[in-house]
Amino acid sequence: xxxxxRVAIDGPSGAGKSTIAKAVAKALGIDYIDTGAMYRAIxxxxxxxxxxxxxxxxxxxxxxxxxxxxxxxDIYLDGEIVNNKIRTPEMSMMASxxxxxxxxxxxxxxLQRAMGxxxxxxxxxxxxxxxxxxxxxxxxxxxxxxxxxARRRFLxxxxxxxxxxxxxxxxxxxxxxxxxxxRELNPLRKADDAIELDTTGLDIDQVVQKVLEIVGR
Ligand code: DC
Numbered sequence: 001x002x003x004x005x006r007v008a009i010d011g012p013s014g015a016g017k018s019t020i021a022k023a024v025a026k027a028l029g030i031d032y033i034d035t036g037a038m039y040r041a042i043x044x045x046x047x048x049x050x051x052x053x054x055x056x057x058x059x060x061x062x063x064x065x066x067x068x069x070x071x072x073x074d075i076y077l078d079g080e081i082v083n084n085k086i087r088t089p090e091m092s093m094m095a096s097x098x099x100x101x102x103x104x105x106x107x108x109x110x111l112q113r114a115m116g117x118x119x120x121x122x123x124x125x126x127x128x129x130x131x132x133x134x135x136x137x138x139x140x141x142x143x144x145x146x147x148x149x150a151r152r153r154f155l156x157x158x159x160x161x162x163x164x165x166x167x168x169x170x171x172x173x174x175x176x177x178x179x180x181x182x183r184e185l186n187p188l189r190k191a192d193d194a195i196e197l198d199t200t201g202l203d204i205d206q207v208v209q210k211v212l213e214i215v216g217r
Contacts, residue, residue, distance in 0.1 A: 004117075004118075004119060004120050005120050005137040005138070005217075006116050006120065006121055006122075006123065006133050006135075006136040006137055006138070007021075007024070007028075007030075007121070007122040007123070007136065007137070007138045007139075007140070007211075007215055008123055008124075008128035008129040008132070008133050008136040008138065008139045008140070008191075008194070009021050009122065009123070009124040009125075009128065009140050009141075009142060009211075010124070010125060010126055010127065010128050010129050010130070010139075010140075010141050010142070010188065010190070010191070010194065011124075011126075011141055011142035011143050011188075012143065012146075012149065012173075012176075012177050012180065012181075012188060013092070013149065013153075013173055013176045013177065013180070014144070014149030014150065014152055014153045014173055015142040015143055015144050015149060015199060016142060016144065016152065016199055016204065016207060017036075017124040017125075017142050018034050018036070018124055019204055020124075020142065020199075020204065020207050020208055020211060021034070021122045021123075021124040022073075023204065023208045024122055024208055024211050024212060024215070025121075025122045027208070027212060028120075028122070028212075028215065028217055030119070030120040030121055030122055031070075031115075031119060031120070031121045031122070032073070032121070032122050032123075032124075033070060033112065033115050033116070033121050033122070033123040033124075034070075034075070034124060034125075035108065035112055035123060035124065035125035035126075035128065035132070036095065036124070036125055036126075037075045037086060038068050038075070038108050038111070038112070039095040039096075039098060039099045039104070039108065040086035040087070040091050040092070040094070040095040041068055041075060041077040041082055041086055042063075042066070042068075042095070042098050042104055042108070043086070043091055043094030043095040043097065043098045044077065044082060044085055044086050044091055044094065045062065045066060045077060045078075046059070046062065046094065046098055047090070047091075047094050049062065053097055053098055053101060056101070056103065059098075059101055059103055059104065060103050063103055063104065063107050066078060066107075067079070068108075068111065070115075088162075089157075089162070089164060089172065092172065092176065093172070093175075093176075096175075096176050096179045096180065097179075099126075099180075099183070100179065100183045100184075100185065102185055105185055105186065109127075109131065109132055109186075112125075112128075112132045112133075113132060113133070116132070116133050116136075123136075126180050126186070126187075126188040127186035127187075127188070129141070129190075129191035129193075129194045130186065130189060130191045131186045134191075138214060138215050139191050139193055139194035139195065140194060140195050140196075140197055140211060140214060141190040141191070141194040141195065141196045141197065142197050142199055142207070143196065143197070143198050143199065143200075144198065144199045144200045145200050146170065146173050146174055146177065147170065148199075148200045148201075149173050150166065150169045150170035150172075150173045151166070153169050153172075153173065154166050154169045157169065195214055197210055197211070197214075
């Protein structure tokens, strides 16, 4: 009786996608799939095992021997929970680099599509509405100004006790926007049929409410 539906959320780094998607998933009682975490997990594995992103043979061999899964909100890489290990500025940059490698995208997109066929999900990333779930019932493009996004990330890092200047956080955001929007394969862009939501000046609850209104369930 309960038909399956998919909610695709795309947008640039720091627009609040994962916070919003998590809250919406809870409100709707559906699963949340954080595709950025999957690119981060691959980046983490590459750096911890010393695989050079330019060595495509080594990358392919590594991918064949890699398992990624979500269970109860935790991300598992080869059976190990890596939630915290992948949330560092270094891993943000590694994820951005490795997300440009075709073999990495191919493997992760395949996994993501499979995750979106079995049950209702909300999935966030950069290419969900344009590539992974092109027939998603609901597509939302979340944005905010680069300064606002840097301010949010800066406060988050401060809370975690990580030392980084606001300028370097802003520079990271700009660099990642550039990487994500200009890469050859499935760059970040708003799908033609996505609804754009600018979250500058809005708090989390306000954005969650707007998304729930769009989904209307
Ligand atoms: O959302 P995030 O910051 O955790 O994503 C990490 C990196 O992964 C980001 O720089 C872009 C990349 N990414 C991607 O290319 N495609 C996705 N669907 C999700 C993330």
